[in-house]
Amino acid sequence: MALRSVHIFAILLLCFIQTQCEKTFIPTDNYLIRCGAASPTELTDGRTFQTEENSASVRRSSPGQAVTASASSNVGSALYITARVFTSRVFYEFNIKKQGEHWVRLYFYPISNNTHNLKSAVFSVTTDKFFLLSSFSFKNRGGNIYLLKEYIINVDSNNLRIIFSPANNSLAFINAIEVVSLPDDLVPEKAQAIRPLEIGDLNGLSMETVYRINMGGPQLGSKDDALFRTWESDRKYLDVESAAKNVSTEPRFINYPQVFGYEIAPPKVYATAEEMGDAVTVNPNFNISWSFSVDPHFNYFVRMHFCDFLSKTQYQMYFNAYVNHQSALMDFDITGKTGGLSIPIYRDFVVNGSKELRIAVGPSNTQLGTVNAILNGLEVMKMSNAMGSLDGLNGVDGVAPLESKRKMKELFPIVGFVAGASAFLGLLAAGYCFFSRTKGESKHSPSAWLPLPLHGGNSETMASKVSTGSHKSGTGSYVSSAPSSLGRFFTFAEIQEATNNFDEHLIIGVGGFGKVYKGELEDGTKVAVKRGNPRSEQGLTEFQTEIEMLSKLRHRHLVSLIGYCEERCEMILVYEFMANGPLRSHLYGLDLPHLSWKQRLEICIGAAKGLHYLHTGAAQGIIHRDVKTTNILLDENLLAKVADFGLSKTGPTLEQTHVSTAVKGSFGYLDPEYFRRQQLTEKSDVYSFGVVLMEVLCARPAINPALPREQVNIAEWAMHWQKRGMLDQIIDPHLVGTINPESLRKFGETAEKCLAEQGIDRPAMGDVLWNLEYALQLQETSMQNDPDENSTNRIGHIPLHFSHPEPCDNSIVDRVSERGSDRELEDTTTSAVFSQLVNPRGR
Known part of the structure; x- marks a missing residue:
């Protein structure tokens, strides 16, 4: 009896040790927030979700309204009992201690209450760089009323904002949020590309979990996974159920290699598999196949999990794997790769989207080993597209994909006619x-x-x-x-x-x-x-x-x-002719005299005046669309002039908010909102000008691939230091000790506003001009006792006297712009350049 008790105790101890070993990863960032709750909530998987107020490292930009499910509601999880409701745009900001990939899990359940109809809510969800949900609603979701959306977001700054934006006259809500850092090696930088794709680069992308499948086994909940993931059974995705047969072993027999641990997938996934339905007598050309519905507008990251616990010896089973009818693995021998039996392994692929994703395994054409094939687990993740979107093709507030397709169909006849006519005229x-050339012209x-x-x-x-x-x-x-x-x-x-x-x-x-x-x-x-x-x-x-x-x-x-x-x-x-050429040549790359801080401010002010005139001087305004330091030219007196209008577009009318157009511009200066949504506004120029400001301050290119990864993009790198109040650490060494701190502060704040992620948060060029004028005046005040610092190339700016560092009356900006524009227009009429325009021979 005593021996039996010892045996039972040993088994329980082994189970306990294995359970603890399965969850060894401790994330650096681990935010578990139950929204609208009054007290923390402990789940059955051992995690505790805190209230919004209990986490000092989480900030909510608006209080919103907390709602709670009624006592009679049949809510499946404690996370869905409460929610936070918003009637305007709001964000949650998380302090990030370790940059890199993070889980972002969002829990939604439209709680029934007397105040709001959450089922009819329409809203979008974004992060700082990526669109997660576009015009999302529970209206047409049928019986699938609980929703968990899981994403992998690469966070490259010290904070992560999750932004909820209600549609017009609607609202947004959220029940719970997770922001948790991932193990370093969970997501690769590259994966094998499946034709017709040629490159499987994953750098800088976000991903959304679409399917996570436990082949040959039951559904697994968050308590079974080291990273609290859920795995569903594969049976409903099989093309022919009888083609596959469930096989399994004890999870304790799975031997993880040293190169990865339980974070890749839990032992219960590797301890089950689907093998060929009749592995002994089956036709060698027969495959097991699974079909998954996917959005054809996106590419997908696919991870296949394998573990051979069936074979009696090594090198016994060889098989092929296919993705969308393309060969992914040929003559694949699991044990030959792992060096033994019951050792897990996985393979990653990137495939382009189609209406259906097909995964298949089947026997190899070789005569080696047994005729069989297995698959233990599968993960399918949607990859963000070129616009940084994981939902829709036109951004958060753009046309929904179905409506976009409908409009495209309506436009096809028109487009065809125009294209045909253009081709004929061409x-x-x-x-x-x-004909002209053949006559020897x-x-x-x-x-x-x-x-x-x-x-x-x-x-x-x-x-x-x-x-x-x-x-x-x-x-x-x-x-x-x-x-x-x-x-x-x-x-x-x-x-x-x-x-x-x-x-x-x-x-x-x-x-x-x-x-x-x-x-x-x-x-x-x-x-x-x-x-x-x-x-x-x-x-x-x-x-x-x-x-x-x-x-x-x-x-x-x-x-x-x-x-x-x-x-x-x-x-x-x-x-x-602009005698001093492009601004960039005076910042870096050529051995030219270094510009003083005052000269740089005057040049930025001149360029801002030119852009402000573009945006406001015509009835609809003009958007430059290619603002950069090579398109800001300097005359013999270092007077700045904006150049190169080949990509310019007439701005929106009073009835419009933007101009829909294909993305054009220069890499490194492109407005990310314009890039994602293909919706052009004057604020796109403002963003590009913000990059120019940082280029002027730091004297380095907008994009420099030779630098460490975090420094490649000047906008991101400069904002990293600006938000820490340490912008002076990365300025041009030739400016060190010459800039008035208040002038630098005002300049940095102006650039930061220009580089805001959302166009609505950026200032107009008139406001940018106002702030740069103020930064110049701060610099000039500090130079009054140092005549050697005074520039001989000062442009004619209007002296302003302010009692407060922030503009409080927009009419001041208007008066400055009007007087400046009038005077500058007078200057142009007498220049040598315009004598060419009034010369009768030139007409």
Whole structure:
């Protein structure tokens, strides 16, 4: 009897030890929050969920309203008894101690109460960088009324915000939230790509758990998993149930390798499997297959779990695995990879989306070993798309995917007609250019350009057919007097003469459109000549946009377009010459004199004035769409002017909030909200300008892949220090000791506001200008006793005197902008540049 008691005790002790070993991972960040609760809640799996108020490291931006389920409600879990309800946008902010991948689990249950109808609530959920739920609602969810959404989010800052945004006239709610750090090696950086994908890169992506399957075994709850995951049974996903047979062993017989532990998957997953239904007599071409419904607009991370506890010896079972009918593993021998029996192993894959994800295993074509195949577990996770979204294609407030598809179908006939008409006109124009070239018009003419239809066709014929008032210039080429609103039309011969036949020694820059040459017109005016490259990604649209935009824009802080040439299928733009070139050249990369802090502020103010004029000077405003340090040029006095309007777009009307358009711009400066939602606003320029501000302060590129990972993106890196109040730690070493601390503080705050994740949180350019003017005044005040620091290149800003560091009256900004714009417009009318525009020969 005593011996039997000892035996029972030993078995219980072994079970206890194994249970404890299965949950050895202790997360650094472990936030378990039950929303709307008055006291902590302990679950059956051993975890305790705290109230929102009990966690000092969690902040809620709005109190919201706590609701509780009635006593008669049949609520399946204590986490669903309470909820927090919001009628406006709100966020939970979590202090992150260890950066890296984190679980984010969100619990939803529409509690019935007399105050709110949570079943009809429509809302979106985002983090700082990713869209998790878009226009989510329980309206059409049928009987599936409890919902747990599980995500893996890579947190690369000291805090994580989870944002709940109700739709118009609706509300948002949440029952419980988990934010828990993951083991370092749980998510790989890369995985094997399944055709047609070629790259399986997982860096920087978020993922959502779609399926987690225990093959051949029962459903497993959070108490069975070291990371509190749930695993469902596979039987309902089998294409043919009789094709598979459940097999199992005792979990205690599973021998984990040293390379990973219970965090990858629990022993109960590896202790069960599906094998072939009749492994002895089955046709060798027969497979076990499972089908899973997925969203075709996303790629998926797939993890297969294997453990061979069936074979009697090593090297006995060889089989193949398939993903979407593509070979994933061929002649795979589990024991050959693990070095023994009953040792777990897993393999990762990345596959592109389709309506259905099919997973299959089947026997190898080799004659080795037994004819069999197994699979123990499967995980399928949706990967965020290029817009940072895990739900929908148009962002949080965009068109729902189904509605988007419907609208696309309606547009197909229109698009087809327009495309056909455009192709026909393009062929006609191309034929015309080809015909012109065959008559020997120019051996230098690029073959890929089409004539810009600003004057109705090729310019040489246009001079005689359209413009009856044309006459010969001093160079012997025609000067058109037609359409004066678009600036001066230059003949190709004039451009050749101005640039010494495109002398390579006169190249002053190379951009996406083509090479830029320094030139001189017949009256001695210095110009910059941008000659289009027919192999460039930028073409006719950008050329026409540049001309049309700049022909109606006149401002001291915008580079002026003097004219253009579209002769001989060339596309050439002629600008005023900016002697000191792009701002970037004065910050890094070239051995030029270093700019003082005051000079840098004056340059930023000049650029801000130019952008402010763009946004407010026209009826609808103009969005630049490519604000960067290479598009801010400096004249001989370091006066800043915004340049390159090839990607510019007319802003939204009064009835619109944005312009829907394809994403264009420069990597490192792109507004993340515009990138995700393809919805362009003036605030997209504000974000790009925020990157410019940090580039000016730190004197380094916006993106530098040679730096450590956390420093690659200047916006993220600078914000990391700005939020810690230590921006002075990363400034340009040449500025150390020269910046007034208050000026730097105001500058940093301004840049931080510009770089806000959501456009609605960013200031208008007028407010940015106001704050930069104030930062300059703070710097000038500190320099009054140090005349050596005064810049000789000071631009004419308006002296302001403030009694409070923050603007409290928007009319001040308006008055400053109006007076500044009026004075600057007067300046432009007398410049040498604009003498070209009023010259009758240029019309």
